[in-house]
Amino acid sequence: MPNIPLEIKNLEKQFGGVHALDRVSLKIMPGTISGIVGPNGSGKSTLINLLSGLLPFDGGRVLIGGRELNRIIPHKAPSYGITRTFQNIRLFEQLPVLDNILFALTDRGVFGALFEKHGASHLAQAEEVLKMVGLWEKRNELAINLSYGQRKLLEIGRVYAMKSEVFLFDEPFAGLFPAMVETVAEVFRTLKAQGKTIILVEHDMGLIRKLTDYVFVLDSGELLAEGKPNDVLSKKEVIEAYLGE
Amino acid sequence: MSYLLHLATFFGIYAILGVSLNLLIGYTGLVWIAHAATFAVGAYAGALFATKLALNFFLAMLLAMLVAGILGSLTGWIFSRLGGDYYMLASVSWNYIVVSVLINWESLTNGPLGISGIPKPSLGELSFAEPTKFFLLTLVLLGIVYAAARFITNSSFGRVIKAIREDEQAAKVFGYNTLMYKVAISGMGAAMAGIAGVLLASYIGFVDPSSFDVMESIFILAIVVVGGFANIRGSLVGALALVLLPELLRFAGFPAEIAAHVRLGLYGLALILFMLYRPQGIIGEYKF
Numbered sequence: 121m122p123n124i125p126l127e128i129k130n131l132e133k134q135f136g137g138v139h140a141l142d143r144v145s146l147k148i149m150p151g152t153i154s155g156i157v158g159p160n161g162s163g164k165s166t167l168i169n170l171l172s173g174l175l176p177f178d179g180g181r182v183l184i185g186g187r188e189l190n191r192i193i194p195h196k197a198p199s200y201g202i203t204r205t206f207q208n209i210r211l212f213e214q215l216p217v218l219d220n221i222l223f224a225l226t227d228r229g230v231f232g233a234l235f236e237k238h239g240a241s242h243l244a245q246a247e248e249v250l251k252m253v254g255l256w257e258k259r260n261e262l263a264i265n266l267s268y269g270q271r272k273l274l275e276i277g278r279v280y281a282m283k284s285e286v287f288l289f290d291e292p293f294a295g296l297f298p299a300m301v302e303t304v305a306e307v308f309r310t311l312k313a314q315g316k317t318i319i320l321v322e323h324d325m326g327l328i329r330k331l332t333d334y335v336f337v338l339d340s341g342e343l344l345a346e347g348k349p350n351d352v353l354s355k356k357e358v359i360e361a362y363l364g365e
Numbered sequence: 366m367s368y369l370l371h372l373a374t375f376f377g378i379y380a381i382l383g384v385s386l387n388l389l390i391g392y393t394g395l396v397w398i399a400h401a402a403t404f405a406v407g408a409y410a411g412a413l414f415a416t417k418l419a420l421n422f423f424l425a426m427l428l429a430m431l432v433a434g435i436l437g438s439l440t441g442w443i444f445s446r447l448g449g450d451y452y453m454l455a456s457v458s459w460n461y462i463v464v465s466v467l468i469n470w471e472s473l474t475n476g477p478l479g480i481s482g483i484p485k486p487s488l489g490e491l492s493f494a495e496p497t498k499f500f501l502l503t504l505v506l507l508g509i510v511y512a513a514a515r516f517i518t519n520s521s522f523g524r525v526i527k528a529i530r531e532d533e534q535a536a537k538v539f540g541y542n543t544l545m546y547k548v549a550i551s552g553m554g555a556a557m558a559g560i561a562g563v564l565l566a567s568y569i570g571f572v573d574p575s576s577f578d579v580m581e582s583i584f585i586l587a588i589v590v591v592g593g594f595a596n597i598r599g600s601l602v603g604a605l606a607l608v609l610l611p612e613l614l615r616f617a618g619f620p621a622e623i624a625a626h627v628r629l630g631l632y633g634l635a636l637i638l639f640m641l642y643r644p645q646g647i648i649g650e651y652k653f
Binding site: 195 | 520521525530532534536537539541542543546549650651652
């Protein structure tokens with residue numbers, strides 16, 4: 121099973137003098153599901169944006185698969201094995217559901233893509249993904265016409281199709297019905313069984329306890345605590361900073 | 366009959382422009398308001414190759430496509446770094462710059478007087494000077510452009526440019542170098558528009574800068590808006606509507622000097638009405 125270690129060293133990001141992330145260091149164990157929790161504005165989504173290259177870091181390094189990176193260029197993130205979902209769903213709205221998945225499967229190069237039409241193998245992979253997230257029957261619908269939950273599932277299916285090694289999920293369960301939550305949880309279990317590494321940003325502590333192997337707590341851009349979910353989530357400083365339990 | 370052939374030839378030339386602009390606006394979301402400038406580059410390049418170097422029409426056309434394509438890729442590379450509205454504004458400026466260069470670089474372009482004596486196409490003994498043959502040549506070139514556009518849009522490349530139109534940042538994180546895609550489609554669209562330019566230059570036998578101002582770019586934009594975004598056939602429908610239907614004004618009894626203004630007014634009205642009530646155009650597949 122492929123196992124790519126991911127380590128973040130002293131990662132730093134400021135927005136106009138405000139530290140969104142202040143020298144945060146994390147070591148993500150390969151093949152695990154790591155939860156990132158913290159109150160709003162604690163830096164969780166910033167961390168995901170830095171790791172996927174959507175924002176440049178102001179300081180620090182990311183070590184992935186033996187490579188040390190001082191910056192991540194967005195379109196090169198998949199070549200490091202990183203893929204992500206977005207907190208606010210970002211599909212290709214006026215493309216059919218099937219095309220949203222095929223997009224993740226076909227050639228990345230300009231010339232390769234120009235002389236490529238999706239083939240039977242692409243369709244078979246897309247069918248597998250769409251059946252897994254329960255959207256195969258909707259394959260010819262435009263993404264914009266799906267319900268909120270279906271759109272969320274499509275976005276999760278799209279990153280699953282990437283066959284990456286490290287998956288960054290930014291609040292994938294938000295606003296989902298229980299049946300859909302179970303579908304996404306099943307995707308997580310499948311990925312974990314394949315040895316993939318998952319970083320999950322989530323506010324639902326029940327899901328964090330149920331799904332994750334390890335948890336990092338961020339507060340005001342700093343790492344407040346880390347450890348096994350039940351241990352970390354019962355710490356007094358974590359409860360005070362965030363949980364209000 | 367010759368009047369109808371004239372209109373049909375113009376339809377062919379503007380359909381090529383509509384198809385090529387649709388690749389940029391309808392498929393990639395690049396609101397390029399300088400297609401008349403690209404058209405001009407093709408027309409002038411073709412005219413110069415044919416008159417100064419005495420090259421055959423078809424060789425001049427290939428070279429003009431190359432010039433337009435390279436310049437299109439270059440402007441695509443520079444302007445695509447600008448976001449949405451800024452890209453559009455930069456393109457309008459580019460149209461003014463190109464026209465200004467055509468007016469002021471007199472040693473090459475003959476300035477406002479333009480270039481005359483551009484020969485009609487020929488291939489060995491076969492001449493396309495006769496209107497029917499010129500129209501058939503235009504139709505064949507339109508067919509080639511149409512097929513090329515279908516090939517591009519039906520490929521994986523076509524899916525990627527549509528994804529860029531929808532959400533470029535999201536497309537990037539899936540491993541696509543979106544800038545290179547925008548450069549490539551800008552070059553391909555410009556090369557196609559270059560064909561239209563060479564056809565116009567050879568058909569009229571004359572080019573001058575006044576034919577390629579921003580109003581001409583708006584006219585080509587109107588073809589795409591009316592016909593439909595992200596649908597190649599839509600550009601044919603748009604060209605048919607906007608090239609042929611205004612000719613009805615000739616029979617509506619307007620004096621010639623008023624008819625031209627009414628025609629412009631109709632184009633503007635068509636743009637407003639379509640944006641309000643049918644934003645995807647007649648048979649478009651994308652709504653802005």
